[in-house]
Amino acid sequence: MLTTIEQDLSQLFGQAFEANDLSFDFGATVRCTRPELGDFQCNGAMAAAKQGAGNPFVTAEKVAASLADNDLIKNIEVVRPGFINIFVNEDYLSKKLSRFSEDTSFGAAEDLSKTKVMIDFGGPNVAKSMHVGHLRTAIIGDSLQRIFRFKGYDVVSDAHLGDWGTQMGMLIEGLKKRQPDLPYFDKDFTGPYPEESPVTIQDLETIYPEESGLCKTDDEAAEKARKATLELQNGREGYIALWKHFVSVSIATLKRDYGELGVSFDLWKGESDADPFIPVILKELEEKNISVKDQGALIVPIVDDEGEKIMPPLILRKSDGAVMYGTTDLATLYERVYEDNADIVLYVVDGRQQQHFKQVFAAADLMEMNKRTTYEHTYFGTVNGKDGKPFKTRTGGVMKLHDLIQMAKEEARKKLAASNFGTDFDDEEKEEIAHKVAISTLKFADLRNYRIKDYIFDLEKFSEFEGKTGPYLLMQVARIKSILRKAGEVNAEPGTLQATSDNERALTFKLLEFVTALDKTIDKRAPHFLCEHLYNLAQEFSSFYQKQHILKEADEAKRASLLKLSSICLNQLEVGLELLGIETLERM
Numbered sequence: 409m410l411t412t413i414e415q416d417l418s419q420l421f422g423q424a425f426e427a428n429d430l431s432f433d434f435g436a437t438v439r440c441t442r443p444e445l446g447d448f449q450c451n452g453a454m455a456a457a458k459q460g461a462g463n464p465f466v467t468a469e470k471v472a473a474s475l476a477d478n479d480l481i482k483n484i485e486v487v488r489p490g491f492i493n494i495f496v497n498e499d500y501l502s503k504k505l506s507r508f509s510e511d512t513s514f515g516a517a518e519d520l521s522k523t524k525v526m527i528d529f530g531g532p533n534v535a536k537s538m539h540v541g542h543l544r545t546a547i548i549g550d551s552l553q554r555i556f557r558f559k560g561y562d563v564v565s566d567a568h569l570g571d572w573g574t575q576m577g578m579l580i581e582g583l584k585k586r587q588p589d590l591p592y593f594d595k596d597f598t599g600p601y602p603e604e605s606p607v608t609i610q611d612l613e614t615i616y617p618e619e620s621g622l623c624k625t626d627d628e629a630a631e632k633a634r635k636a637t638l639e640l641q642n643g644r645e646g647y648i649a650l651w652k653h654f655v656s657v658s659i660a661t662l663k664r665d666y667g668e669l670g671v672s673f674d675l676w677k678g679e680s681d682a683d684p685f686i687p688v689i690l691k692e693l694e695e696k697n698i699s700v701k702d703q704g705a706l707i708v709p710i711v712d713d714e715g716e717k718i719m720p721p722l723i724l725r726k727s728d729g730a731v732m733y734g735t736t737d738l739a740t741l742y743e744r745v746y747e748d749n750a751d752i753v754l755y756v757v758d759g760r761q762q763q764h765f766k767q768v769f770a771a772a773d774l775m776e777m778n779k780r781t782t783y784e785h786t787y788f789g790t791v792n793g794k795d796g797k798p799f800k801t802r803t804g805g806v807m808k809l810h811d812l813i814q815m816a817k818e819e820a821r822k823k824l825a826a827s828n829f830g831t832d833f834d835d836e837e838k839e840e841i842a843h844k845v846a847i848s849t850l851k852f853a854d855l856r857n858y859r860i861k862d863y864i865f866d867l868e869k870f871s872e873f874e875g876k877t878g879p880y881l882l883m884q885v886a887r888i889k890s891i892l893r894k895a896g897e898v899n900a901e902p903g904t905l906q907a908t909s910d911n912e913r914a915l916t917f918k919l920l921e922f923v924t925a926l927d928k929t930i931d932k933r934a935p936h937f938l939c940e941h942l943y944n945l946a947q948e949f950s951s952f953y954q955k956q957h958i959l960k961e962a963d964e965a966k967r968a969s970l971l972k973l974s975s976i977c978l979n980q981l982e983v984g985l986e987l988l989g990i991e992t993l994e995r996m
């Protein structure tokens with residue numbers, strides 16, 4: 409494994425402390441918060457003093473003196489009361505960067521293929537089009553699956569379709585009313601059922617809201633839908649055949665929307681796939697005395713160590729026998745733990761479902777699934793409008809995801825035209841640019857915030873080419889590409905990195921921070937760390953480019969080195985953006 413500068417220095421300083429009969433751990437070295445004072449600093453002498461090692465200044469001087477001639481170090485200074493400030497050697501720095509840049513993962517990947525991470529995200533529902541509420545789970549979940557995979561984990565993502573609840577009964581009853589003669593409703597029909605779907609997605613999208621509205625006021629309709637759901641769950645053939653059509657026409661539309669976002673899943677399983685595991689968990693819960701009967705329903709009480717109820721119980725089965733959202737989730741988790749052998753299961757689902765996951769996980773803990781697998785609700789905050797309430801359309805309706813993407817594209821076209829970007833490109837390229845800019849807008853604006861926070865949806869701000877935005881990063885990428893292209897036209901190619909001069913130092917250090925940013929992202933399951941890194945890197949490149957007139961550099965070797973540095977920067981930006989699910993552009 410490649411070691412970072414921090415690791416090299418910590419090792420070196422650790423040994424120097426040891427040579428002075430002090431603990432190796434005092435050698436821990438970190439980046440200096442004030443670059444004018446040093447590249448790195450070691451504060452171990454003060455920590456040692458607290459543990460009785462005597463005057464920290466004296467200790468620091470001793471350690472510093474013993475390392476003054478080391479190859480890694482250019483200059484070392486001791487500042488009262490006992491800080492050791494370190495400037496690293498230029499040659500060492502550029503060699504370090506060379507080594508890291510030759511590695512396709514910039515030193516971040518490890519062999520973690522024995523650790524299986526299952527990521528449950530997306531969670532779209534059959535017959536309902538995706539709306540703004542499905543945006544965050546898609547963007548964050550997809551980014552996490554890319555990042556975990558890149559790090560080296562064995563990753564499996566699952567869309568976990570909502571395909572087994574009461575909405576299914578509503579659709580069945582709704583269609584029965586409209587087309588009572590279909591064979592699916594005839595109990596005596598012996599098959600085979602038609603291969604072609606009796607409904608389109610548009611039909612489902614009309615039937616569903618009508619029926620669900622009706623069921624809210626009409627008890628008889630609600631009762632019918634409930635019964636149909638139960639019959640479906642109990643395997644009534646015609647209903648199953650019909651339900652399969654509902655699912656497949658829905659998936660086709662969902663794939664279109666996810667395709668636009670550039671999001672994909674390994675598995676398109678649904679709540680219904682957990683069905684075979686429901687009797688299994690119910691049996692185990694009963695045998696272990698975890699479940700109890702309560703007014704005809706079957707529940708798992710959620711209690712603390714003292715037996716006090718801390719939240720409403722997990723309802724496994726209603727008195728009519730129907731299973732619930734929590735039941736399918738518990739059964740799905742069971743499958744993931746015992747059949748799929750997942751080590752970690754991440755649920756990238758809205759923070760408003762925290763109680764649901766607490767209930768499910770509490771029941772899973774009682775079944776001792778936590779002995780084999782770690783499961784987490786990797787939740788996120790709400791996308792709000794400028795009024796601070798959940799984001800809606802202008803007329804107050806739910807914003808469809810598809811429409812939101814079109815809106816972002818429209819805004820991208822406007823901003824591109826205003827900035828005079830690509831005005832002379834052909835229509836096809838213009839459209840590609842608008843699409844990629846729009847997607848980068850939505851994704852970066854979402855990912856740059858710590859996921860548990862709410863944010864205000866401000867498309868105009870998110871689409872700016874300046875500031876911490878997706879379009880800004882795409883523009884920087886296109887800019888570096890253009891520099892490299894122009895160099896290529898005069899046969900100036902990237903070459904060997906030379907010893908790093910002052911102008912390149914900050915950029916070099918930034919590039920080497922990639923590993924840390926990625927590891928933090930994984931540790932906290934929070935891509936904003938990576939966003940922050942990429943934004944800072946792009947800015948660092950900007951100031952480097954202002955100071956260095958790369959294309960005008962007369963010294964060929966120096967120019968080749970600067971071009972190399974630029975190309976490493978480009979490469980890292982592109983790799984990083986890909987991990988966020990953002991596609992870059994050749995030019996704009």
Ligand code: ARG
Nearest residue numbers: 528531532533568570737757
């Ligand atoms: N279909 C659900 C919804 O729209 C989200 C599913 C999330 N995943 C899960 N395993 N519960 O709210």
